[in-house]
Amino acid sequence: MRLQTLKRRAEFDRVRRGRKWSGKAFLLQGLPQDEPLAGHARFGFVVASKALRKREENATAKRPGAVLRNRAKRRLKEAVRLAAPQYALANYDYVIIGRYEALHQCFSDLLEELQLAFGKVNRPPRSDDAKAQSRIERKGSDRHTQRQSEILDTARTSASDLGQTHDG
RNA sequence: UCAGUCGGCUGGAUGACCGCUGCAGGCUUGUGUCUGUUGAGGAAAGUCCGGGCUCCACAGAGACACGGCGCCGGAUAACGUCCGGCGGGGGCAACCCCAGGGAAAGUGCCACAGAAAGCAAACCGCUUCGGCACGCCGGAGCAAGGGUGAAAGGGUGCGGUAAGAGCGCACCGCGCGGCUGGUAACAGGCGCGGCAUGGCAAACCCCGCCGGGAGCAAAACCAAAUAGGGGCAGCAUAGUCCGUGACCGGAAACGGCUGCGGACGGACGUGUUUCUGCGUUGCCGCCCGGGUUGGUUGCUAGAGGCGUUCAGCAAUGGGCGUCCCAGAUGAAUGGUCAUCACGGGGUAACCCGUACAGAACCCGGCUUACAGGUCGACUGACUUU
RNA sequence: CGGGGCGUAGCGCAGCCUGGUAGCGCAUCUGGUUUGGGACCAGAGGGUCGCAAGUUCGAAUCUUGCCGCCCCGA
Numbered sequence: 001m002r003l004q005t006l007k008r009r010a011e012f013d014r015v016r017r018g019r020k021w022s023g024k025a026f027l028l029q030g031l032p033q034d035e036p037l038a039g040h041a042r043f044g045f046v047v048a049s050k051a052l053r054k055r056e057e058n059a060t061a062k063r064p065g066a067v068l069r070n071r072a073k074r075r076l077k078e079a080v081r082l083a084a085p086q087y088a089l090a091n092y093d094y095v096i097i098g099r100y101e102a103l104h105q106c107f108s109d110l111l112e113e114l115q116l117a118f119g120k121v122n123r124p125p126r127s128d129d130a131k132a133q134s135r136i137e138r139k140g141s142d143r144h145t146q147r148q149s150e151i152l153d154t155a156r157t158s159a160s161d162l163g164q165t166h167d168g
Numbered sequence: 169u170c171a172g173u174c175g176g177c178u179g180g181a182u183g184a185c186c187g188c189u190g191c192a193g194g195c196u197u198g199u200g201u202c203u204g205u206u207g208a209g210g211a212a213a214g215u216c217c218g219g220g221c222u223c224c225a226c227a228g229a230g231a232c233a234c235g236g237c238g239c240c241g242g243a244u245a246a247c248g249u250c251c252g253g254c255g256g257g258g259g260c261a262a263c264c265c266c267a268g269g270g271a272a273a274g275u276g277c278c279a280c281a282g283a284a285a286g287c288a289a290a291c292c293g294c295u296u297c298g299g300c301a302c303g304c305c306g307g308a309g310c311a312a313g314g315g316u317g318a319a320a321g322g323g324u325g326c327g328g329u330a331a332g333a334g335c336g337c338a339c340c341g342c343g344c345g346g347c348u349g350g351u352a353a354c355a356g357g358c359g360c361g362g363c364a365u366g367g368c369a370a371a372c373c374c375c376g377c378c379g380g381g382a383g384c385a386a387a388a389c390c391a392a393a394u395a396g397g398g399g400c401a402g403c404a405u406a407g408u409c410c411g412u413g414a415c416c417g418g419a420a421a422c423g424g425c426u427g428c429g430g431a432c433g434g435a436c437g438u439g440u441u442u443c444u445g446c447g448u449u450g451c452c453g454c455c456c457g458g459g460u461u462g463g464u465u466g467c468u469a470g471a472g473g474c475g476u477u478c479a480g481c482a483a484u485g486g487g488c489g490u491c492c493c494a495g496a497u498g499a500a501u502g503g504u505c506a507u508c509a510c511g512g513g514g515u516a517a518c519c520c521g522u523a524c525a526g527a528a529c530c531c532g533g534c535u536u537a538c539a540g541g542u543c544g545a546c547u548g549a550c551u552u553u
Numbered sequence: 554c555g556g557g558g559c560g561u562a563g564c565g566c567a568g569c570c571u572g573g574u575a576g577c578g579c580a581u582c583u584g585g586u587u588u589g590g591g592a593c594c595a596g597a598g599g600g601u602c603g604c605a606a607g608u609u610c611g612a613a614u615c616u617u618g619c620c621g622c623c624c625c626g627a
Contacts, residue, residue, distance in 0.1 A: 003188095009461095046498085078187075
């Protein structure tokens with residue numbers, strides 16, 4: 001199955017309203033889709049060259065170029081491609097914003113952090129977000145939360161499986 | 169062997185697993201899936217120049233304005249690029265660097281310091297004459313020495329003189345005029361002058377040459393969506409003549425009205441303006457705002473690469489043969505692991521690192537960044553034969 | 554990707570075209586005024602002029618090359 005990506009500015013802006021979790025290598029945002037596509041989670045990748053600058057470097061330092069920007073993006077994309085079938089929810093949109101450690105963190109650590117991030121973001125929306133959501137579509141809100149909790153349980157069990165395989 | 173100069177090439181390799189863009193074919197048509205094939209650079213970068221291409225309908229010539237360039241000759245589609253030469257500067261040398269036209273066309277500036285900063289002048293001084301209170305004052309002559317400064321109106325030496333001075337002479341520099349060599353920049357040498365002509369043009373400027381503007385998010389088409397929003401101009405004050413057709417009046421000549429074609433004229437047309445050609449033109453024309461921000465084309469065979477040969481000192485050009493070599497669009501060309509190679513650290517096991525950097529319409533340059541490896545030519549020093 | 558602009562004291566700006574002294578306001582510090590504070594008055598400190606070359610006797614200013622930031626464009 002191909003990795004579905006977000007393509008429009010409006011889609012990225014919509015996901016910004018969702019739950020966030022920030023790691024060393026990336027910031028993950030996730031939100032349920034308005035009209036669920038048939039079993040496809042979608043992902044948007046954002047990597048700014050400014051964000052890849054080392055923390056101790058000041059603003060006068062030279063900005064990282066397109067090579068580093070593209071490499072960070074490709075590593076995150078590959079990590080998501082491997083982790084998504086097990087941990088991402090099918091009816092969700094996600095945005096991954098790259099940070100400096102996306103270049104240097106070793107790949108297995110990156111996968112573990114991504115697994116943790118999906119677990120955090122896949123929880124039901126916050127109370128104020130839920131209110132906003134219910135205002136938009138009042139009928140289907142109860143059904144939504146039920147389904148999410150079910151999927152979350154399965155995600156947790158499979159996450160422990162992954163941990164074992166990597167230790168061995 | 170060491171130190172150095174110049175030019176070129178390369179810039180990780182192999183394997184395994186999992187993926188992606190485009191193209192071709194099969195299976196399916198819900199647009200997915202399978203097989204094959206293809207896939208970053210010398211700078212793809214900075215966007216500093218020059219073109220092609222597209223739009224502003226367009227083309228040519230002159231003047232004005234603005235901008236760029238600037239030794240000479242050649243190369244080129246063109247250039248601010250390249251090649252060859254000249255001049256100046258640096259280096260023992262190989263070689264490197266130079267925005268390198270004009271300052272007796274004009275204007276302007278040269279702070280501070282200094283007497284004086286531009287038709288030269290005289291602060292400390294030097295020489296001489298006169299006066300006296302005997303080391304000062306006044307007159308005349310001078311610009312060598314001192315001092316200031318980035319720069320003080322040729323330099324060195326000899327003669328000369330009261331002291332001096334191109335005052336005289338020699339050499340060098342400078343200027344003017346022939347001559348010789350060279351396509352030319354320029355070089356060499358001759359004669360004359362007796363020093364007049366300080367620097368800055370990356371200050372204005374003068375001379376010569378070149379240049380319309382914007383850019384593939386250009387531009388064209390399809391689909392969708394929003395609004396019939398605001399401003400300006402105009403709504404006949406804009407025509408004349410010829411040919412021809414319809415209609416009306418009339419017996420006809422002809423008159424009226426109107427359509428079409430042509431000529432002249434008007435208006436508009438790539439900074440302004442003039443001219444020539446050309447195009448458009450009388451009823452919805454221009455500008456701003458609002459909405460859409462999807463798809464297709466543009467989109468890759470080209471001043472193309474490689475090999476060879478000929479012309480030329482070379483840049484480069486001609487001929488012949490051969491090859492087809494990325495076309496993405498929230499944007500593919502990769503990710504992970506292992507082994508080897510190279511470099512550094514460590515007694516060792518082992519650990520760390522592997523340059524600069526990513527096509528976006530395409531070419532020719534320039535500039536900037538770049539670990540390491542490698543080839544060729546040349547220079548200097550030392551040693552050995 | 555293409556085009557345009559900016560960089561001067563802690564902050565916001567002059568000065569650059571026409572080259573020689575870097576200045577203004579707020580803020581900071583010191584003193585005065587006040588019972589104390591604010592406001593006000595007087596004074597002081599603080600700037601590699603983004604970085605590097607070149608032109609010039611001399612560069613914040615002129616020229617060239619880098620670096621950073623901001624704005625606009627179907």
